[in-house]
Amino acid sequence: MAKISSTVFSLRHFLVLSLALNVSLILRIVYEGEEGHDNSCLKNETGNSISRADFDTKTHNILKSRVVMSSTLSSGNSTCKYHTGSRNKVINLDHGDPTVYERFWRQRGDKSTIIISGWQSMSYFSDVSNICWFLETEFAKEVVRLHTLVGNAVTEGRHIVVGTGSSQLFLAALYALSPQHSPQPINVVCASPYYSSYPSMTDYLKSGLYKWGGNADSYEKEGPYIEVVTSPNNPDGHVRRSKVNRSEGLLLHDLAYYWPQYTPISSPADYDLTLFTLSKTTGHAGMRIGWALVKDKEVAKKMTKFIELNTIGVSKDSQLRAAKVLRAVSDSCEEENSQEGESFFKFSHNLMANRWKQLREVVDSSQLFSLPQFSPAFCNFFNQVVEPQPAFVWLKCEGNVEDCEKFLRAHNIITRSGKHFGVSRKYVRISLLDTDENFNQFVDRLSTIQSL
Numbered sequence: 001m002a003k004i005s006s007t008v009f010s011l012r013h014f015l016v017l018s019l020a021l022n023v024s025l026i027l028r029i030v031y032e033g034e035e036g037h038d039n040s041c042l043k044n045e046t047g048n049s050i051s052r053a054d055f056d057t058k059t060h061n062i063l064k065s066r067v068v069m070s071s072t073l074s075s076g077n078s079t080c081k082y083h084t085g086s087r088n089k090v091i092n093l094d095h096g097d098p099t100v101y102e103r104f105w106r107q108r109g110d111k112s113t114i115i116i117s118g119w120q121s122m123s124y125f126s127d128v129s130n131i132c133w134f135l136e137t138e139f140a141k142e143v144v145r146l147h148t149l150v151g152n153a154v155t156e157g158r159h160i161v162v163g164t165g166s167s168q169l170f171l172a173a174l175y176a177l178s179p180q181h182s183p184q185p186i187n188v189v190c191a192s193p194y195y196s197s198y199p200s201m202t203d204y205l206k207s208g209l210y211k212w213g214g215n216a217d218s219y220e221k222e223g224p225y226i227e228v229v230t231s232p233n234n235p236d237g238h239v240r241r242s243k244v245n246r247s248e249g250l251l252l253h254d255l256a257y258y259w260p261q262y263t264p265i266s267s268p269a270d271y272d273l274t275l276f277t278l279s280k281t282t283g284h285a286g287m288r289i290g291w292a293l294v295k296d297k298e299v300a301k302k303m304t305k306f307i308e309l310n311t312i313g314v315s316k317d318s319q320l321r322a323a324k325v326l327r328a329v330s331d332s333c334e335e336e337n338s339q340e341g342e343s344f345f346k347f348s349h350n351l352m353a354n355r356w357k358q359l360r361e362v363v364d365s366s367q368l369f370s371l372p373q374f375s376p377a378f379c380n381f382f383n384q385v386v387e388p389q390p391a392f393v394w395l396k397c398e399g400n401v402e403d404c405e406k407f408l409r410a411h412n413i414i415t416r417s418g419k420h421f422g423v424s425r426k427y428v429r430i431s432l433l434d435t436d437e438n439f440n441q442f443v444d445r446l447s448t449i450q451s452l
């Protein structure tokens, strides 16, 4: 009797146990199916959340840097922020979408908020006495203030032309610099690796005024040409000067990344035509605001004409919002001196420094990849020697991997191949301006790729 009851008892237990195991298995599958969620969060000694999967020796160093970042930069959110995520999750770092700075702007709250009433910004016109008649005075004032404060561009004796992103200004500049009555389109060149959009933007509309002329390093044709100088360069982050250096050359400087978070500010840029963009300065790509500093009055007039014919000016709402954001950046720099908090550039510089540190640790521990090396230099803005820390990673696949983009895609990491930048497929460009979550997952994923 005792024997029978113990058998029934253990059978019942077995059934309950089996049911519990099945339910927990189903719940786990459902939960992990949601974009890489890992519910096994742990707290480390500083109270920062880290995932259980991160606790292996390979990623220990990366985690250490992350803890530093969390304690210096975190917004105080105590939820589990860092997790390896599912290996099946595709990490797309193809575009340079600058969402990385969102945390700063959230922290600043209303300091960058504007309210525009229904009756405001109605006219096409802003200041008809200005060559660029659609330029908002407030915006122009903040552009000059920020350049003066940062020391990255001469604004005196320059006309400001505002554009719908610096992309529109790039086309306006090509239009303005091209000879208007030449039988042949003028060649537009840039040293490779060059920003992948330049060739397609130049040739998309098959203009009779200008055409893409390829790599400036090997350009040998006689006659006038336009050379685009991107410094620091997208994609490889190096500081650049013009390459062709012939008397008939016209220079267009794209200084989208000449800001203290990316590169040491060595001196104020003093060129004929310089482009800047809010996208990379403050991260507000969606506002679609860029500006050109133009020495020559006739060139400024032609650029203005191009934008007039193209979009009849530039959104006033965006210019007013851009003015407010630029003012918040300048204020944050001035307030920092009076101990009122971290400036935008200090925040963004720390953030980029931390990302580069994590990335170099992972790449250095692998034989598969290599990164460009940069020399530290004195930065007039930070008043100290700093390292360049570009917005993009220009990664090379070493050894037998001939197509780095394809290789990383097989690991569910989407990058942009070197072929789009006029060089070998052994290189890829990877955005470092993405969200913390995507960046962390990228570094984790890269650390797990140890062999072909």
Ligand SMILES: Cc1ncc(COP(=O)(O)O)c(C=O)c1O
Binding pocket: 096, 164, 165, 166, 167, 168, 195, 230, 234, 254, 256, 276, 277, 278, 279, 285, 288, 289, 290
């Ligand atoms: C070098 C360079 N110039 C211009 C742009 C375009 O900027 P915008 O968003 O102002 O059109 C980019 C964007 O990635 C860039 O990298």
